[in-house]
Amino acid sequence: MKKEMIKLLLSHNVISEEEAKRLDLINDETIEESIKELGFGKTEHITKDKICENLETEEIAKEILCFRKVFSTNSIAKFLANHSAEEGTVLISEIQTNARGRLGKKWEAPEGGIWMSLILRPQVPPARIGLITLATGVAIAKSIRSLGVDARIKWPNDVLIHGKKISGVLTEVNATFNEIDWIVVGIGIDSNLKLEDFSEDIRIGTTTLTEELPTKVDENELIAIFLNEFEKVYQLYKDGEIEDILKDWRDLADTIGKYVNITQTGGKITQGYVVGINNEGSLIIERQDGTLEKIISGELRTVE
Structure with a gap:
C-alpha cells in the first residue's frame, strides 16, 4: 500500500x-x-466549498479531500484509515484511473462521474459489517430519487434505474473477530456521463443521469444530498436500528420477488425466487423444491 x-x-x-x-x-x-x-489542491468542478453549501451533516464529511485524478480513492482511504484519518473523512476524485468494483471487477471512472470513498469507524459488532453496504445503497437510491428518477437497489451493492446500473458500492474492512478498526465504503455514481464515455463492454446494462434526465446534474449538490442521506442511515446503523434500514431497503429493492441465478464463492450456483433479506443483510432464496437458502454473498443475475 x-x-x-x-x-x-x-x-x-x-x-x-x-x-x-x-x-x-x-x-x-x-x-x-x-x-x-x-x-486540498485544484480541481475542475468538484470542490469542498461547493459541497458544503448544501451539507447538513454533523459527523460525516468533517474532512473532505477533493482530488483531480488518482488511481483509486479506496486505496488512499485505506492508507489514511490505517493512520490518523478520522471517522467520516470523505475522499472524492474527479477521475480514477485504476478503479475497481466488487470481486475485482472492472470499474471505469472517467471525468463526469462521482467517485468517492468514506472512512468509517463504527463501534458495532463485526457481524453487522455486511449491512453497511445495504445502508449505503439506501442512501444512494434516495439521493438519486430526489432528482425525480425511480432508482432501485439490486442486492448486494448496485443501484439501478429501469434495470440498468447507475451506481455501485465497494466495501472494504479491517477487523478482528470482535472489533472493527475501519470500514472504507467506495461509491460510484454515473452522473454527467454519456454511455460513449465507457468502453463497449461496460455500456451493456449501464445507464447514467445524463441518459435519464433532461438537464445536467450539479455534482456538488448531489454529493451533499448523498452525504446528508448517508449520515441519517449510518446513525441508524450505529444505533442498531437495523429494521428501519431493512424496511427502506425492501421498499426500494429491485430484487425481491424475482427469479434469480446466484453464483457464490467457489462456483456454487443457486436458483430461486428472492423472498427477502434477513437482519444480517443476507438474501433469502426460495428454491424450486420450496426450501429456503440464505445467501451471504454472491453474484446475482435476474432470470427473465
Whole structure:
C-alpha cells in the first residue's frame, strides 16, 4: 500500500524519482500529509466549498479531500484509515484511473462521474459489517430519487434505474473477530456521463443521469444530498436500528420477488425466487423444491 501511495505522489510531482527509490527514508506521516495536501489542491468542478453549501451533516464529511485524478480513492482511504484519518473523512476524485468494483471487477471512472470513498469507524459488532453496504445503497437510491428518477437497489451493492446500473458500492474492512478498526465504503455514481464515455463492454446494462434526465446534474449538490442521506442511515446503523434500514431497503429493492441465478464463492450456483433479506443483510432464496437458502454473498443475475 505504501508503494502505491509513493507512486501517487510521484505522478503528481510531489516527490522526485530519487526520493521514490528510497522508500526507507519516507515515513508514513510524511506520505499522509502529502496526500492530504493533494486533496486540498485544484480541481475542475468538484470542490469542498461547493459541497458544503448544501451539507447538513454533523459527523460525516468533517474532512473532505477533493482530488483531480488518482488511481483509486479506496486505496488512499485505506492508507489514511490505517493512520490518523478520522471517522467520516470523505475522499472524492474527479477521475480514477485504476478503479475497481466488487470481486475485482472492472470499474471505469472517467471525468463526469462521482467517485468517492468514506472512512468509517463504527463501534458495532463485526457481524453487522455486511449491512453497511445495504445502508449505503439506501442512501444512494434516495439521493438519486430526489432528482425525480425511480432508482432501485439490486442486492448486494448496485443501484439501478429501469434495470440498468447507475451506481455501485465497494466495501472494504479491517477487523478482528470482535472489533472493527475501519470500514472504507467506495461509491460510484454515473452522473454527467454519456454511455460513449465507457468502453463497449461496460455500456451493456449501464445507464447514467445524463441518459435519464433532461438537464445536467450539479455534482456538488448531489454529493451533499448523498452525504446528508448517508449520515441519517449510518446513525441508524450505529444505533442498531437495523429494521428501519431493512424496511427502506425492501421498499426500494429491485430484487425481491424475482427469479434469480446466484453464483457464490467457489462456483456454487443457486436458483430461486428472492423472498427477502434477513437482519444480517443476507438474501433469502426460495428454491424450486420450496426450501429456503440464505445467501451471504454472491453474484446475482435476474432470470427473465
